Amino acid sequence: RYADRKPGTYGGYDTAGSSHIPELNKRLERIAHILDYKETHRELPPKRRQSVYVAAEDQCRPSAGFPQMMKEAAERGPGAVLEVKLMRSASMKRKAVLDLVESHVLSKQKVVIFTGRKADCDTLGEQVRKNSAVKSSKAAVWSAHGSQSTTARQVIVDRYMAHPGPCVLVATGHAFGESLNLHDTDAALFVMLPYDPGQFRQWEGRFTRLGQKRPVVIYYVIAEGTVDEHVAGILIEKLPAVERIAKDTELAEAGDILAGYDSMDLDELAQSVLDDLDF
Helix, strand or coil, X not given: CCCCCEECECECEECCCCCCHHHHHHHHHHHCCCCCHHHHCCXXXXXXXXXXXXXXXXXXXXXXXXXXXXXXXXXXXXXHHHHHHHHHHHCCCHHHHHHHHHHHHHCCCEEEEEECCHHHHHHHHHHHHHCHHHHHCCCEEEEECCCCCHHHHHHHHHHXXXXXXXXXXXXXXXXXXXXXXXXXXXXXXXXXXXXXHHHHHHHHHCCCCCCCCCCEEEEEEEECCCHHHHHHHHHHHHHHHHHHHHCCHHHXXXXXXXXXXXXXXXXXXXXXXXXXXXX
């Protein structure tokens, strides 16, 4: 009733839509107490989002291994293909990311970087360690991803949180984007873009939560002329529905820095992005 159910293209039912939303909200009033994000977070230090566009001439060559990854992803469907393309794009932004890191480290701040691929996480971690500004500032640097155990990741998070700064944590969003708290952070760089509202909220939620001590800026680093530009737009069309159901006005406001696609099933959404690409 509330998912605009109709016969699916290939059988079964399509439940990717929404319907009778006012009625759903009335029913939810009786069984749920929903607080707006602005109410729950009003006492926290401010959060600022900023899009950083990396021009084609400023992008690096993608790291090795993507042709094989793409071949394997093609067998798993459009969602997997889109994710590999996002990882490839993330690997091309290293110079721009290092410039941002250098600026914040010189200000003695704490920085977290979320990228996509384990190998790129390791490479970026090494490049951050070798950066002249990082070395001269004697900043601590950690790099970690899903290859480390949950316990090992928590140890790294504890050390990062306890450090007064400057310091840098380079991690994959998939391994560090949920459950772990990183709210003692001045700048968070999303080098691989999340492409659904749930992931978007989870990743940002690592930095804006109870216990946050100071303002945080969250950078969405977008490589021009790549899949990034399409994915940056996907969230916006989804956010109004999130706002209507969850009264999540703060999440909906993310639309001010992005631009959008229609809300749909994730595989359909991924296919729609791939259909628009000519590379």
